[in-house]
Amino acid sequence: MPRYYLAWAKDERIREKGANGGFVTATLVSALETGFIDAALVVEKKSVYEGIPVLTSNPEVVKECAGSLHGAPINLTKYVVDYGAKKRIGLPTKPCDARGIIEQAKRRQVNLDNIVMIGLNCGGTLHPLRMREMAADFFGFDPDAVVKEEIKEGKICLVSKEEGMGEKEKWVKIDALEQKGYGRRDACKSCVTKIPTSADLACGNWGSNDTQKTFVEVLTEKGEAILKNAIESGYVEIEEAPGEGIEKRKQIEAGMQRLAEDWKERMDEVSALSRSERLEFYVDALKNCIGCGACKEVCPVCACEAGAKCLDMNDARDSYVVSMYNMLRIFHLMDSCIGCGECEDVCPVDIPLTLIHRRFSERMQRHLGYTPGMDVKERPPLYETELRWSAEE
Amino acid sequence: MPEDKWEPKILAFCCNWCSYAGADAAGLERRQVPPTIRVIRVMCSGRIDPAFVILGLLEGADAVLVTGCHIGDCHYVNANNQTRNRYEFLKEFVDELGLEPERLWLRWISASEGLLFAEMVREVTEKIREIGPSPLRRDWKK
Amino acid sequence: MKVISSICPGCSIGCGLYLLESEEGEGKRIKILHRKNSAVNEGKLCEFGTHLHVYYGREALNNTADGREVEQNDAIEEAKKRLYGMKPEELAFIALPGTVTNEEILSFASLASEFRCENISFGFERFFREIPEEASYIIERGLPFSEVEKASRIILFFVDPFVHYPLLARRILKAKKKGAKVVEVAFAKNERGIADETVLVEPTAVAGIKEKKEIFENSLIIGELTPYTNLQFLELMMWLNASTASRLFLLKPFLNVTGAFLFGCGYFSKRKKDLFEIIDGIEREEIRALYLLETDLAGAMLGGEEVTKTISKLDLLIEQNAYRTVLSDTATITLRSEPFFMKKGTIVNIEGRVLELGGESEKGLQVMENMGKGRSYEEVHEEVKKRLGLPTLNEFVIAIKREERSFDMAEPKIESEIEGAEGEGYFLWYKTNPFFWCGVRNKNFVEISPAALRKLGLFRGDEVEIVQGERREKMGFKISELPPNLILAESKLSIKPFKGLLTGVEMRRADIKNKKIEKFL
């Protein structure tokens, strides 16, 4: 049985509403109706700029949530931890969602047996407010009038509907936007995991030649089972993916990864600094921290609660040049940071946390030959008793 | 202390069974150990949480030494393997942060290696004299 | 599981957020989620916002009359009857506008007039009496943060944005990135170094800043106005503003303070009694009945114990609140309203955005309406919209704009002697912040100077004792780069300020046998 398919929802309405054929939605709906899962965690659209994760066992809600929201940079990991513990749940996962969930499973916060991850390829998300600015500055639209958003082949499309003016549609190259400082979040620009290979399925439009067919890669037995369930219950139809589609998908992925490496270099203002300037940079950036704790709260790999070491060993009365909190968070994430950028999104004083964590974790992870969030059987190296590299010594 | 009289302050974590005994031996053997060192005894180097090392650095230690029994000699089977693992993390951390690598040391010293202990302290002290006080140290204005 | 779109009640900025309410085992659990599409804060929250579940997790208030639990309607009837039994001038109404909606403010004001009561305070009335009418817009209106980001020169006038209004800090940092020059006028240099230039002011010589007027030219002056602000201090800010080409942006501590100015206590209300005068009136037993709306008076005010003592002189205390407060036990009648996040209604933030709350409950409003005019939520809400001149609401629009006007201001005299500054001569400066006003102490230490540390011979783990007459307070300390005689406190102590938020105190090393280490939050 080949591992690559083109798949689509049989129900025309789901197909219409879905991003590329509604396969993901139809699969979740069928899994709910057949009792394959107890609940689905999907993203409810509030507007083009806003999505809220909802946990539901109502298939109608899942159907309502079909479609991709590129302006909703949320990581679903902590939601799964919070209320997915006892139930069997299915959910769409971007690569950083899947990686976060795997890391939580390593830390025994979730039981992967209860979770089906329907992976979504991801070229990146946009910050909703930057997207509004983009709509005004680049598209000449009233941000409030934008009703639809789509990303395809390196271009972003906005559709605006103003009263008495009908619909206007405009496409702009993402690269052109990003050269001017708009576009995707920094974390997404530099993310190299474009296909969620640690999920159970990986779905996307790359490699699909039809706007209403989702390209699906089956990655695990669980993935195969949920797909089979969807076909047998009559919600989904599939065909084998054509060879050139598979090839094309690979090429796009590689291209995106090259671009990400490029961005990483371009956005790294620290690499050009000397050792002492580097220290100065970190101290300067981190001294603005007001100790709100939001970065830890949203961090998809952190599994510590109120007694966490970074909180416990931090005393607000200390007057160190950098707080223990920041130092310990950086240290503890060196092997496990997946670079999702959630921390920076919520930091009230705009500390460039994505860059800082990436600088520390990338070199450590390279040194360790370890990539977090990929294989649940690998323990985080900091927990290990033996050196990971001692075999080579 | 006025600036010109600056002397390195070196924090050493020593395991009870080997390196602390080694430090003791250095004393018994009347070897000259520079007074720059401040020793904290722990039961095993495996007890040295990397957070302690970081705390030491933030407190203004000019260097931190992590010491324990030789690999294979740990009194708690293999806990010093963990020490070595953590040291790898700390090394990368200290380097990336922008501190000189010489501010962090890992040494295995047995109970009988008093000489080695004294030499280590001398070596570290010299190195630190070369590179100067830790940039993490905070000096308060009078 | 329910997701509620909400607004943080921590300060007048009004950060957007989501509250996730889930029922689990022992009861409801609240989790704070970041709402990245919020125009005010992009989903970012300060320590108060991220700990809102603590704030919302407090013990609920019951409906009681004379200490007995009763049905709410009975409590309302009882309150009404007793209020009618009083003379109008014996009544007072107080609402510090932290967790009240525009609708509630409107209803509260109309309730007071129903009882023909003029003593209604939202905490800021006294300022209006003393300043020229043309300048009142400075108190009543804030500025959009985009103006802060655009400014080329910013003066932080005794404001540490990271502490007082954390979500303002990033706007200033952004302005700096765009090339703005930031100058701070303060008793101590900002420890995070946000300012390019510091103008240090001696606590005893604040008036000296008048000589340096030229630094205020062409700048945006950012200051703070709280019920505690020293009037001379406000006049000083306004004078500096009036006599230079500058704008003055006053931050305020309570969420819906702009709404309160619009619907309750703006310049038009200038003759009404002020918060402190009402409390004085109670002390003198001229005021005998008080209606507190969503206000933890003893918790919010400095010297809470004295306030509690004064309040006990009342014949009638009616407290309408979602949570128990320090005064609840002494209240004659308590009326339970809903927690802020459950409310339906609107608020106006300091930028002038009219923001809608995502709750569904009208309970708090209905309590007042049942006592008074009996209007429905829709009626009151329509009136709010009509008075705002807004048919539709949009959080991305600055609806309540301010127009800069020029005004004349006499040079204020500044009396700078500070009571109690003799002896060891330290000055305690309160740095207000969202925790400060809700009676939650989040920090159990004060900041002191290295010189004080040496002088008192303090070691790590020691505590200091701060003394002001009979009042004393023992707590931990943190060393900061401060002038030798300055003490900073972010949490409210029992020490009462003399002028504004500054006061003279003594400090010594505390005896600390068997000290318990406490963790806050």
Ligand SMILES: Cc1cc2nc3c(=O)[nH]c(=O)nc-3n(C[C@H](O)[C@H](O)[C@H](O)COP(=O)(O)OP(=O)(O)OC[C@H]3O[C@@H](n4cnc5c(N)ncnc54)[C@H](O)[C@@H]3O)c2cc1C
């Ligand atoms: C931010 C983003 C970027 C993407 N980029 C690419 C890309 O570059 N290349 C590519 O091949 N495919 C990409 N995809 C995947 C693609 O858009 C489709 O989701 C996928 O092809 C499945 O299509 P479908 O019609 O089967 O999904 P649908 O049936 O429409 O179901 C999509 C599901 O995703 C959920 N969802 C929507 N927004 C989010 C979000 N922000 N985070 C998590 N879940 C969400 C919805 O709730 C829904 O359940 C991206 C998806 C997202 C969300």
Ligand code: SF4
């Ligand atoms: S989110 Fe920012 S301010 Fe808050 S604790 Fe993290 S780094 Fe500090």
Ligand code: FES
């Ligand atoms: S006992 Fe010495 S290292 Fe473990």
